Amino acid sequence: MTQIMVFETLAEAQTCNAAIDALAAPYWQGLGFTVINGELVPKNAATSLDDLSAQRVTTWAIPRETPEGKWWITSLTGTDFEPAMIDLRAAHTFTEIEMPNWGGALP
């Protein structure tokens, strides 16, 4: 299941997400991917060449509000970036939980 990081405020979530974005760019570059203005350029799956006109990855996550009024982003746990969780826990205040089934009001 997906792990998420829950923050008390939107600003805290945004700050942590920005920290993740800052470490992601050099990580991707280290893997041989092209990063332009902090945005990850995808490769064509058939040719393995950069798709410069394709949708780029612009951020790790977009903070979302919980039903309780807190804010969350997807955790790095279980991803290639998981080792960075140690630094994130030291520098940011959040709770890491399994994504709840918030459901949603269906029509």
Added chain:
Amino acid sequence: MQMRNLAFRGLRLPRLGAMRGGGGAVAPLPDIASAVYWGDASDASTISATSGKVSEWRDRNGGTNKFVQGTAASRPETGTQTINGLNALQFTGGVVSLESPNFMSTSTHTLMFVIEAPDDDWILMAPPAGGQAILVSMSGNTFPPNTNIGSAITSVGGVNLSPDTRVGLEAATTGSVCIAMVENANMSNLSSFVLGEWTPGAALSYRGKLGSFVAMIAPTTAEKNTVGNYLSAQWGAAWVDRA
């Protein structure tokens, strides 16, 4: 030698991309005038990705419509799952989704999906306030297969659901590759189409494979059957011609 013979007879060969990744497509891609998007996960040339995560899924017919995801944590997977030996996109629930702004919003569409979602059903729905139409999985509830998209008709493998309920859907789709079709889906007043996510909770996001997604505007019955039979041969899913 066989290839030369085919070419000699003037037959169209399938696009190279469609042949990558294993079994499946052997027939030429049909020319469907009503198709406004044809997503084919087995055609690697239509996918842009990094480390197996999809940022863009383009129209196999070369049109400008496409599905995109610019948020790293929300990208579906490619290269990890197959249907009938062909690459399929894998949606893992949560916030994973692909979105196409604008192109679905103008008309009534017929939508065809090649899906394998072992543990869940799927539905296509739009929130009451408009905004998006969304493919999601459903489990543990009684909502109908399609909600808030007008007088849509749901079929699996060309056969209308009976009963046209989640129970009927579950009986028709659980644990098998299927061609799901939604006819007369009213996309008016919608700003985008999302494959995968309704809400981030586990119950309302799509968890499963997606091989193809074809969107058509006012297709003829012949066109629906042409697409259905093509997808059936490609992905190994059942199809019965619509009358």
